[in-house]
Amino acid sequence: MKKEIAKILITGPFNSGKSTLIEFVSDEQHTSNDVETTDELAQFKALTTVSLDFGVLHVDDTLDVHLFGTPGQARFNFMWQTLSKGALGTVFLIDSSNQRAIDEAKQMYQFYRETSTMPIIIAATKQDLSSAQSLASIATTLGVAEESILSCNPCLKDDSKKVIIALLELIIKEESVSEAFF
Amino acid sequence: MIKAKKIFQQLPLLRNIIINKRTGSLFFRFKPEGIVQRISMTQKKITGIDIDTYLPQLFSLPIYEYGWSSKITLTPDSYSDAITATVCGTIDQVQWQPKTQLTLKKSFSMLPAIQVLNRRPEIIWPDMKAYATLYNFAKRAENATPANFLALANDNDEETRFLKVLVMAYCLGFITSKSSQTSNIALRILERIRKV
Numbered sequence A: 001m002k003k004e005i006a007k008i009l010i011t012g013p014f015n016s017g018k019s020t021l022i023e024f025v026s027d028e029q030h031t032s033n034d035v036e037t038t039d040e041l042a043q044f045k046a047l048t049t050v051s052l053d054f055g056v057l058h059v060d061d062t063l064d065v066h067l068f069g070t071p072g073q074a075r076f077n078f079m080w081q082t083l084s085k086g087a088l089g090t091v092f093l094i095d096s097s098n099q100r101a102i103d104e105a106k107q108m109y110q111f112y113r114e115t116s117t118m119p120i121i122i123a124a125t126k127q128d129l130s131s132a133q134s135l136a137s138i139a140t141t142l143g144v145a146e147e148s149i150l151s152c153n154p155c156l157k158d159d160s161k162k163v164i165i166a167l168l169e170l171i172i173k174e175e176s177v178s179e180a181f182f
Numbered sequence B: 001m002i003k004a005k006k007i008f009q010q011l012p013l014l015r016n017i018i019i020n021k022r023t024g025s026l027f028f029r030f031k032p033e034g035i036v037q038r039i040s041m042t043q044k045k046i047t048g049i050d051i052d053t054y055l056p057q058l059f060s061l062p063i064y065e066y067g068w069s070s071k072i073t074l075t076p077d078s079y080s081d082a083i084t085a086t087v088c089g090t091i092d093q094v095q096w097q098p099k100t101q102l103t104l105k106k107s108f109s110m111l112p113a114i115q116v117l118n119r120r121p122e123i124i125w126p127d128m129k130a131y132a133t134l135y136n137f138a139k140r141a142e143n144a145t146p147a148n149f150l151a152l153a154n155d156n157d158e159e160t161r162f163l164k165v166l167v168m169a170y171c172l173g174f175i176t177s178k179s180s181q182t183s184n185i186a187l188r189i190l191e192r193i194r195k196v
């Protein structure tokens, strides 16, 4: 029996915690330097010097989740856009201690919103560092409500799980058997 | 508070709250002149004044107005057990007036074909026989609509039991519409990721 594959994208600037998060929620993790990276990632390998993450989570005999880490810089938006076809949703990691990344995140978030209707969870990493900007200030820069940004330290397994759980719950919520039936 | 457009609109609202493990307060009243009731959902339990009266009513009376105010908590893992146990216990014990039962039956009969996500849900539901019947029906029936499921009942008592299992499975998110592959897949991943 052929396995179904569900895709989840993890995007964010260099050093925002993508690899760490993917490691915690995958059974197997690869980078684009591995030989057996998927064809989907292989097409991008020559185009970027950053390593692209790829993780697999086995759900059961008939379902695998593929987690793709894509670099969160505006010049790589095309990658996110290509990989997002058929994906369930995106986790957008923002390094709270990197002012340049936060500024760029605004443009990227706007791009995601304008080019896709996919559920997106925003998570601010490195909130434990003294140089971190507050969630409120990041929310203001991005133009979203403070409650819609989660604080996450991907080095903690429970935090990594929490973000994926929040994304899945958002997906279900948007798909829920709706009020229209009653 | 929002005026209910549909008579049992509290059920989709509860479903949404429970599926998304939201915490906060639910306000409601059953009649325009009635007192506004409030129940609170924390991650651990459902509480409120006269909860023993008002919680059963939420599953047995048409609603007039309702409102919801969220409280954000960032530890969604520990939510479910006590909440689902309370909801199950309440639905199991509820006594429906014949008129209410007919209204609920009509409402559920409008749902499209469903699928049941777990063969054995990790909940305390006393009538596992009815649950198994629902599960097998959804798996095998050509047109697995709640209307066709309710039509399997041999008598009024059985219809009540079937309706109860439907209300429970609907509110706790054990059934989804067959066409929603996405939420089905997301629910399966969710169960897996909780065990990572």
Ligand SMILES: Nc1nc2c(ncn2[C@@H]2O[C@H](COP(=O)(O)OP(=O)(O)O)[C@@H](O)[C@H]2O)c(=O)[nH]1
Residues within 6 Å of the ligand: A012, A013, A014, A015, A016, A017, A018, A019, A020, A021, A125, A126, A127, A128, A129, A152, A153, A154, A155
């Ligand atoms: N203190 C702290 N370190 C973090 C946090 N998130 C990521 N890191 C560290 O930041 C570095 C970069 O993380 P990595 O997952 O490789 O980022 P990537 O470039 O997005 O894949 C690693 O050393 C992580 O341990 C955080 O929330 N707090």
Ligand SMILES: [Mg+2]
Residues within 6 Å of the ligand: A015, A018, A019, A020, A051, A053
């Ligand atoms: Mg990396």
